[in-house]
Amino acid sequence: MDRREFLKAGAMAAATAAAYRLATGEHDAALGAPAPAAGAATATGNDGIRWDKAPCRFCGTGCHVQVGVRGGKVVAIAGDEKAEVNKGLLCVKGYHVALALYGKDRLTRPLLRKNGKLEPISWEQAIEIVADRIMQNPAGFAFYGSGQWTIPEGYAAQKLIKAGIANNQIDPNARLCMASAVTGFLSTYGVDEPAGCYDDLDACNVLLMWGNNPAEMHPVLFSRVVDRRSRGEDVLLIDLTTRRTRTSGFCQHTLIFKPNSDLAIANGIAHLLVERGGYDKAFVEAYCNFRQRTEPPTLDGKAMSFAEYRQALAEYTPERVEEISGVAAKDIRMLAELFARRDLRITSLWCMGMNQHTRGTAINDLVHGVHLLSGHFGRPGDAPTSLTGQPSACGTVREVGTLAHGLPGGLLVAKEEHRKEAEAIWNLPPGRINAKPGHHTVEMWKRFSTPKDKGGDIDTIWVQVTNPARSLPNADALFYPSRKLPEKFLIVSDVYPTATAMAADLVLPSAMWVEKNGMFGNSERRTQQWFKQVAPPGEARDDCWQTIAVARRLHDKGHPGMKDKDGDFLFRIVKDGKEVPVWQWPRYYDVNVDEQLFEEYRKFTRFKHKDLAPYGEYVKARGLRWPVVEKDGAWRETRFRFAKFDDPYAQKAEIQFYHSVTKDDRALIWFHPYEPPPETPDAEYPFWLCTGRVLEHWHTGTMTMRIPPLMKAMPQAYVEMHRDDAKALGVRDGEVVAVESRRGRLELPVWIDGRGQPPKGTLFVPFFDESLPINLVTLEAHDPLSKQPDYKKCAVRVRRKGAA
Amino acid sequence: MPISGLVITLHEDPDARAAAMARLAEDPRLTLGRPVAERLPVVAESRSAGEGAALVEELGQHAGVVRVDVVSIDFEDDGDELDGEEAV
Numbered sequence: 099m100d101r102r103e104f105l106k107a108g109a110m111a112a113a114t115a116a117a118y119r120l121a122t123g124e125h126d127a128a129l130g131a132p133a134p135a136a137g138a139a140t141a142t143g144n145d146g147i148r149w150d151k152a153p154c155r156f157c158g159t160g161c162h163v164q165v166g167v168r169g170g171k172v173v174a175i176a177g178d179e180k181a182e183v184n185k186g187l188l189c190v191k192g193y194h195v196a197l198a199l200y201g202k203d204r205l206t207r208p209l210l211r212k213n214g215k216l217e218p219i220s221w222e223q224a225i226e227i228v229a230d231r232i233m234q235n236p237a238g239f240a241f242y243g244s245g246q247w248t249i250p251e252g253y254a255a256q257k258l259i260k261a262g263i264a265n266n267q268i269d270p271n272a273r274l275c276m277a278s279a280v281t282g283f284l285s286t287y288g289v290d291e292p293a294g295c296y297d298d299l300d301a302c303n304v305l306l307m308w309g310n311n312p313a314e315m316h317p318v319l320f321s322r323v324v325d326r327r328s329r330g331e332d333v334l335l336i337d338l339t340t341r342r343t344r345t346s347g348f349c350q351h352t353l354i355f356k357p358n359s360d361l362a363i364a365n366g367i368a369h370l371l372v373e374r375g376g377y378d379k380a381f382v383e384a385y386c387n388f389r390q391r392t393e394p395p396t397l398d399g400k401a402m403s404f405a406e407y408r409q410a411l412a413e414y415t416p417e418r419v420e421e422i423s424g425v426a427a428k429d430i431r432m433l434a435e436l437f438a439r440r441d442l443r444i445t446s447l448w449c450m451g452m453n454q455h456t457r458g459t460a461i462n463d464l465v466h467g468v469h470l471l472s473g474h475f476g477r478p479g480d481a482p483t484s485l486t487g488q489p490s491a492c493g494t495v496r497e498v499g500t501l502a503h504g505l506p507g508g509l510l511v512a513k514e515e516h517r518k519e520a521e522a523i524w525n526l527p528p529g530r531i532n533a534k535p536g537h538h539t540v541e542m543w544k545r546f547s548t549p550k551d552k553g554g555d556i557d558t559i560w561v562q563v564t565n566p567a568r569s570l571p572n573a574d575a576l577f578y579p580s581r582k583l584p585e586k587f588l589i590v591s592d593v594y595p596t597a598t599a600m601a602a603d604l605v606l607p608s609a610m611w612v613e614k615n616g617m618f619g620n621s622e623r624r625t626q627q628w629f630k631q632v633a634p635p636g637e638a639r640d641d642c643w644q645t646i647a648v649a650r651r652l653h654d655k656g657h658p659g660m661k662d663k664d665g666d667f668l669f670r671i672v673k674d675g676k677e678v679p680v681w682q683w684p685r686y687y688d689v690n691v692d693e694q695l696f697e698e699y700r701k702f703t704r705f706k707h708k709d710l711a712p713y714g715e716y717v718k719a720r721g722l723r724w725p726v727v728e729k730d731g732a733w734r735e736t737r738f739r740f741a742k743f744d745d746p747y748a749q750k751a752e753i754q755f756y757h758s759v760t761k762d763d764r765a766l767i768w769f770h771p772y773e774p775p776p777e778t779p780d781a782e783y784p785f786w787l788c789t790g791r792v793l794e795h796w797h798t799g800t801m802t803m804r805i806p807p808l809m810k811a812m813p814q815a816y817v818e819m820h821r822d823d824a825k826a827l828g829v830r831d832g833e834v835v836a837v838e839s840r841r842g843r844l845e846l847p848v849w850i851d852g853r854g855q856p857p858k859g860t861l862f863v864p865f866f867d868e869s870l871p872i873n874l875v876t877l878e879a880h881d882p883l884s885k886q887p888d889y890k891k892c893a894v895r896v897r898r899k900g901a902a
Numbered sequence: 903m904p905i906s907g908l909v910i911t912l913h914e915d916p917d918a919r920a921a922a923m924a925r926l927a928e929d930p931r932l933t934l935g936r937p938v939a940e941r942l943p944v945v946a947e948s949r950s951a952g953e954g955a956a957l958v959e960e961l962g963q964h965a966g967v968v969r970v971d972v973v974s975i976d977f978e979d980d981g982d983e984l985d986g987e988e989a990v
Binding site: 102105106108109110112113114116117118120121122166173174175176177186187188190193194196197321324328805806807808810811 | 905906907908909911914933935936937938939940941942943944945947950951952954955956958959968969971972973974975976977
C-alpha cells in the first residue's frame with residue numbers, strides 16, 4: 099500500500115465510522131479511523147503523521163479536530179470522533195481551519211511606524227516601547243482583547259491590568275457579541291452562563307430559534323438536530339427571524355418579525371400562558387419571583403407581584419402582538435400552546451440576534467422568563483440556551499472576567515469583598531485593586547478617538563486577537579479619529595496585516611492556534627485544552643508571552659504594581675521551586691506557563707460554583723463542562739446546572755438557583771415592555787439594515803478570507819435585497835449600489851433571492867469583508883446595562899451608483 | 903491532491919437512493935464505501951482544496967442527495983494552494 103492508498107484508507111475508515119454514528123446515533127468501537135481517532139488524544143500513524151487534539155479556532159461551538167502534523171507543518175484535519183460536541187463532524191470552516199495558519203502574508207517581525215511607514219524593529223525594542231508608553235501614563239493605558247484569547251492569555255492580560263496597573267481598563271470584543279446574554283443570565287439567575295448544554299439538542303421536541311441562524315453560524319450543532327429528524331425522530335423546528343435564512347429552509351415554521359419586536363412576541367407568549375392557565379403554577383411558586391425594571395435600569399430591578407405581572411402583560415394580546423411584530427396572531431397562539439404543554443421538551447437558541455440589541459438584556463430576560471413561567475427548564479431538552487460566536491467568549495471573557503468591571507470567576511471590582519478575595523489569591527497588598535470599573539468597549543474607543551484636552555483619557559490601547567477597525571460600529575467615529583491624533587498610540591498583536599494592524603503605531607507578530615499551548619471555553623461551559631504542535635513563523639510569539647514580557651519590563655523599570663506584597667514578580671513561574679525567566683522568549687517553553695496560570699486561575703472558579711478541574715484532567719479529555727467536582731477520586735462534569743439530578747451544588751430542592759438575585763434560591767421572571775428602537779426607517783432612510791455572518795467566513799474574515807476555498811466560495815460582501823425593493827429602485831441583481839446611513843456609506847453589489855431573503859424594506863450585509871466594511875454604516879447605540887451595540891438594525895437608504 | 907472523507911446522506915426513498923448511488927459510483931473522483939442505512943461513506947480526491955470544496959457543494963446538489971458532511975481532509979500535497987494560489 100503506497101502512502102496515498104494509506105491516506106485513502108484512513109479517510110474511508112473515518113467516513114464509515116461517522117456514517118455509522120449518524121445512522122444510529124451510536125458509536126461503534128469496531129469502526130473508526132486508524133490514526134486520528136484511535137482513542138488517546140495523541141497518535142502517530144504509519145504514514146508519519148502525528149495526530150493530536152485541538153478545539154477548532156473559529157466559532158463558539160467548540161468542535162474538536164484532530165490535527166495531523168508532518169515535517170513541522172499541519173497537513174491534515176479530521177473531525178474528532180471522541181468529541182461529544184461534534185462527534186467527528188466538521189463544518190466547512192472547521193475542516194479548513196489549518197489553512198488559516200498558512201496565508202502568505204503572516205506577520206513575522208515587530209513593526210514600528212516611522213514617518214508614516216511600518217518598519218521592522220527587534221522584539222527588544224518593541225517590548226521597551228510598550229513599557230515606556232505605560233510608564234508615561236499608566237492611567238491612560240487600556241488593553242482590548244477578545245473571546246479568541248485563550249484562557250491563560252486572557253488571564254495574564256486581566257492580571258496585568260487589574261492586579262498590576264490597577265486601572266481596570268480592559269475590555270474585549272465579546273462586549274460586542276454576548277454581553278447582553280451575560281446581563282440576561284445575571285439578572286435572571288444571579289450568575290452567568292447557560293444552565294443547559296448541547297445535550298438538550300438531542301432531547302428536545304421543539305427547537306425555537308430566536309433571531310438565530312445556526313445552519314450557517316453553528317452548523318455542526320444544527321446538524322445534530324436535523325440528523326435526529328432524518329433518523330425518524332419528531333422534532334419541531336421554529337425559526338423566529340427578521341429574514342429567511344438557510345435555517346428557515348429546515349424549519350416547519352418560519353415566523354418573520356419586524357426588527358425589535360421580539361420583546362412583544364415574548365410578552366405575547368407569556369400573556370397567553372398566564373391568561374389561559376397554561377403556565378406551570380407549581381414551578382413558578384416553588385422557584386420564581388417576579389421583577390420589573392427601574393429607572394435607571396439595574397440587574398436587580400424592582401419586585402412585582404404575579405397580579406402586577408399579569409396586568410403588565412395584559413396589552414400583549416395576540417392581535418396586538420401581530421400589529422407590533424407582523425407575526426400572525428395564530429402563530430403567537432401556536433407558540434404559547436407549545437409552551438403550555440408539559441409533555442414536550444422545548445429548547446430555545448439565540449446568539450447575536452438577541453444580544454446585539456439596544457434592548458438586549460430585556461429580551462434575554464423575557465426568553466428566560468417564558469421558559470421559567472412554563473416550567474420548560476431543568477430537564478434535558480428544556481432549556482433557554484444562548485450560543486456564543488467566538489471560541490472562548492465564555493471561557494476567557496465571561497469566566498476569566500476580562501471586562502472593565504470584572505475579576506476572574508464572576509467577581510466584581512466594585513465589591514469590596516470580591517477585591518479582597520482577588521487580592522488574597524494574587525498575594526497583593528490590601529487596596530491594590532481599583533474599585534472603579536474601567537471603560538466599556540464603545541466608551542474606551544470613543545475616548546481613544548477624542549483629544550486628551552476634550553476628555554479623551556485613553557491614550558494607548560494594546561489590541562490582541564481582534565480587529566476593531568472592522569468590528570466596531572460606526573468606525574469612522576470610534577476608531578479612525580484616533581489615527582489622526584498624535585498623542586494616541588495603538589499597539590496591535592495579530593497574525594495578519596488586518597485593517598487594525600495596518601492602522602497601528604506598533605505591530606507585534608503573534609503565534610496562533612496550534613502554534614502555541616492553549617485553552618478555550620465553549621458555549622456549553624466546556625473547558626478545552628491543547629498543546630503547541632507546530633512552530634509559529636519567523637519571529638511570531640505567543641500573546642501570553644508578550645503580556646508577561648511587558649509586565650517584566652515594567653517590573654524592571656520600577657512599576658510598583660508588578661510586584662506582589664512579598665516583592666515577587668506578578669507572573670512568577672516556577673519549576674522545581676526555582677523561578678523560570680519566562681519573559682525571555684527562549685525560556686518560555688521551559689515550563690508549561692499555561693498550566694501554572696490556569697492552576698492559579700482555578701482558585702477563583704469556586705466562588706460562583708464554576709469549579710474547574712486540574713489542568714491535567716483537560717489534557718485527557720475533549721473538554722469538561724463546569725462545575726467539575728471531585729468525587730471519590732474522580733472529576734465529574736455537570737451537564738444540567740441548578741437541577742438536583744445532575745448539579746452537585748443543587749441539593750436543597752429539585753431545582754435550586756443557588757446564586758439567586760433575591761438570595762432565596764429563586765430565579766426572576768421579568769416584565770419588560772416593547773419599545774421602538776432608537777433609529778427606525780423614515781422617509782429619508784427608508785430601509786432597515788441588518789448585519790451578520792455567512793457560513794464560509796468568520797468575523798471580519800482576516801483568517802477565512804486567506805483560506806482559498808472559503809474565499810472562492812464567498813469572495814466578497816453584498817447587500818441582500820427583496821425583489822420588489824430592487825424593482826422599485828430600478829436595481830438589477832449584481833448591480834453595485836450605495837448603502838448609506840446617517841453615519842457612513844458603502845458601495846456593494848445587490849443580491850436578490852440570494853442565500854438569505856429579507857422581507858420588503860429590509861437589507862442584509864455580512865461583515866466579513868475587510869475591503870467592504872459595513873461597520874462604517876452601523877449604529878453605536880447600545881443596551882443600557884450590557885453596553886452591547888445593536889448591529890442588527892439601523893436606518894439606511896440605497897442609491898444607484900451615479901445617482902445624486 | 904487533497905483527500906477528503908465524506909458522509910453523504912441519501913434520500914430515504916430506496917429508488918432515489920439507488921439512482922443517486924449509481925450516479926455517484928460513476929464519478930472517478932469518488933470511492934464509495936458500504937452504506938449504513940441512508941449514510942454513505944465516501945472518499946473524494948481533488949486537485950486542490952478549492953476544488954474539493956466545490957466538489958462537496960456539487961455533490962450536495964445531486965438528485966437523491968440530502969446532505970454532505972466532511973469528516974476529514976488531507977491537504978499536504980496542496981502546496982500551491984497553501985501559498986494562496988490554485989494548484990493544478
